[in-house]
Amino acid sequence: MAENLDDNYRIAYGNRAGFGKRPALVLIDFAEAYFDPDCVLYAGVDDALASALRIRAVAHEEGIPVILTEVTYQPGGINGGRFFEKAKPLASFVKGRKTAEFASGLVPREDEIIVSKQYPSAFFGTSLASTLTSMGIDNVVLTGLTTSGCVRASCVDSMSHGFITTVVREACGDRHPAPHEANLFDMNAKYADVVSEEEIIAFFRSVGQKEQAHG
Template sequence: MGEKEDAKSNYAGVFEGRIGFGERPALIIIDMVEAYFDPGSPLHAGVEDTLAAAIELRAAARAAGVPVIYTNVVFHPSMRDGGRFAQKVGALANFVRGNAMGAWAKGLEPAEDELVVSKQYASAFFGTSLASTLTAGGHDSVLLAGVSTSGCIRASCVDACQHGFIPLVVEEAVGDRHEGVHRANLFDMNAKYGDVVRLAEAKEHFAQIARN
């Protein structure tokens, strides 16, 4: 690779495929809890625009009758169920059951009839019932929103692909604590595992489902 060759040029012709939207989507809102929005939290990411976009996306999904599923991270007070992940990232103690940092971000509280999948690791699929729930519901695709782009979004995107679901990452509705890390992970997910789509595209997809 030449010193002046950019990533897009380097990937050209190899990692340019698009899957497109599926026919039976579900919206997965990943870990949008106070830990990422409270300035006093060590996990604070400054992604308030991401929250606003996720709320907008959720409204479009609900209007179209598209199921909305939420994930959060919940640990036993002992943190034993956090394993090596908790050993690596001490700030995960903010997600011990009952900690205020685990509360839903303001404006994004789930409705009573919407599912919440609690997890202990990055992926929404690892060690959870999510794949079985989506399969039983006849879903072929997932639109992903939430935090963080480089962590739980990326892990969930890869696992969605590996479980046979089309992953669609909604660009404005995912966020990370560092813009460079955010952009690099969007680039790589779009190249290798799923499609990164704009909020307007995702909303139009939901609107089309509603019309049909």
């Protein structure tokens, strides 16, 4: 019998899914709201954005698709449903507000897909799953904000849609280390592999090299 919960998890959920053959990188909700000290959603997650931007640069170098997600609501949150009713800070994402814009340093490129969403998951109520499937993607690599919210919801839905799912530890962030670490731990146990920035960059490099060798 396991002596503690860590041992219990390792015994029950110690499997690693590995990587796929055709990955896509998703940057979830890197919005100005999380970087503006005057915003209620401020999270101090500059390191997560910096990591995601480094990974994004490599993805483009290697021809790996990049998807950006944004949360956007109509005035009054009429299209936000129960989520907008419950989570009052979502008013920060009403269209036209500075806090709803992409964070400084993250400028969408013409060859990137932008997914607009109203709920936590990047997949719920969007065309993301269909788009990835049509592109032949088998591995979704997640970065973004926040770990306990939209990253986790997207992780569960990614796995549920049949994609090998990978979460990059350094490229995710939250407003408190406790939910951040707890959710990384749980996602790694049940839904995805949580890997380092170094490991995902090495994987992207290897995939790019393979594609060039067979091109």
